[in-house]
Amino acid sequence: MSSQSRKQDHVDLTVENQSDYEISSGFDQYRFRHNALPEINLSDIDISAELLGRKFSMPLFVSSMTGGYAGATQVNEIIARVCQDLNLPMGVGSQRILLNEPDQLETFSVVRKTAPNAFIAGNIGGVQLIDDFPASKIDILINSIEADALIVHLNPLQELMQPEGDRNFNGILDGISRLVSDCPVPIIVKETGAGISASVARKLLEAGVKVIDIAGSGGTSWAKVENLRKINSNPYHEFNNWGLPTVVCLNEIVQSGIKPDQIIASGGIKSAGDVVKSLCLGAGFAATAQPVIASIHQNGENGLRDLLTRWSDIMKFTMLLVGVDSVEKLDSSYIMREL
Ligand SMILES: Cc1cc2nc3c(=O)[nH]c(=O)nc-3n(C[C@H](O)[C@H](O)[C@H](O)COP(=O)(O)O)c2cc1C
Structure with a gap:
């Protein structure tokens, strides 16, 4: 199975929402406190938010998703144009393929051509950092998109579910420490949907990582995605x-x-309300993947433009209805546990 057809499978299986967790992300346990x-005045509500020293129109990152197969150029171009116009940060999908298949460059570089001023993050798996990851490889990741940050994804669950996936996860933290020293842009570390605990987050921050994207469970289940792939004749649905x-x-x-400025909340962010609840619970930013790819597919x-414009409006309405005029002021006093 080539990396290209794996990436195509991933998009096909996630756009229809058939691969979500059956457990909740937990946001439905909270209600907003109506005021x-x-x-x-609605026009005075400011939903702009900062991440890594840049100001964005709202606290929403378009999560790392694609690149490296035929259809990826168009998807990345759409995400890039909308993020440029709306001033939102975005990530590209894993750039591992670029290290072996340079002819896939266009599927990634299209984002910088389309969005010269957007904040764009590169993406590489933590597993790739176990062995030596020389400056020449870092240059490929950064230069292909003129990256503003590099995201390292941790995904042991997903790899174990892939028949062709990696099996050695020993040495990733050291690899991340080396990357922090060698990389000219800030490092963000994310999961892909199984979540990052407080103790793992601490180790990553001590290694010099700037931001943790928790990517917890409740949205896309990568175990489910991998188990649903036709190539997978021995699925482990138990996971x-x-x-x-x-x-x-x-x-x-x-x-x-x-x-808060070190925390992106993601994994099952399905609505603008989930974004606001994330900030009430202490994140500085939120991120979403599946709703973005689904909106483009539809x-x-x-x-995508309609989805994000609507989320922006709903964020403002929500903040008015709880009586708060800027995202920095959001805290747990604006939500309560469901009855
Ligand atoms: C089609 C698709 C492709 C993805 N590819 C990547 C990837 O290459 N690298 C990565 O770090 N995460 C990848 N992800 C994971 C997302 O960035 C995100 O962490 C995860 O799906 C949880 O968010 P969600 O519940 O909003 O989908 C992908 C997600 C989707 C839906």
Whole structure:
């Protein structure tokens, strides 16, 4: 199975929502506290937010997804154009393929050509860092998209479910430490849906990682995706619901003292309400993948534009209805546990 057809399989299996966890991300355990007297003009609500020293129109990162197969150029171009226009940060999918198949460059470089001013993050698997990862490889990842940051994904569950996946996860933390020293742009570390605990987050921050994207359980289940792939004749469905729910990760990371500007909440962010709840619970930013690829699948560039414009409106309405006018002021006083 080539990397190209694996990436195509991933998109095909996630666009229809058939590969979500059957457990909840946890956001549905909370309701907003309605304020009947908000004393705010809707036009004064400011949903702009900072990440890694840059200001964005709202606290939403379009998660790493694609690149490296025939259809990826068009998807990446759409995401890049919308992120450029709306001033939102985006990640490309794993660039591992570029290290072996340079002819796939266009599927990634299209993002920088389309979005000269957008914040764009590269992406590489932690497993790739176990062995020597020389400056020449870092250059390929960064230069192909003129990256503003590099995301390292941790995905032991996903790899174990892939018949062709990696089996050695020993030495990733050292590899990340070396990357932090050698890489000219900040490092973000993310999971892909099984979550990052407080103790893992601490180790990563001590290694010099700038931001943790928790990518917890409750949205796309990568065990399920891999188990649904036709190539997989020996699926381990026992792991389809494996992982730390997003809100569990977020709560324990926040309680451990990690600051909002170091935390992106993701994994099952399905609505603007989930974005606002993430910030109420202590994240500085949120990120989403599946709703983005689904909106493009349904209605192309307009689908994504409509989704994000709607989320922006709903964020403002939500903040007005709880009586808060800027995202920095969001905290747990604006939500309550479901009855
Ligand atoms: C089609 C698709 C492809 C993905 N490819 C990557 C990837 O190459 N690298 C990565 O770090 N994460 C990848 N992800 C994982 C997402 O970035 C995200 O962490 C995960 O899907 C959980 O978010 P969600 O519940 O909003 O989908 C991919 C997700 C989707 C839907």
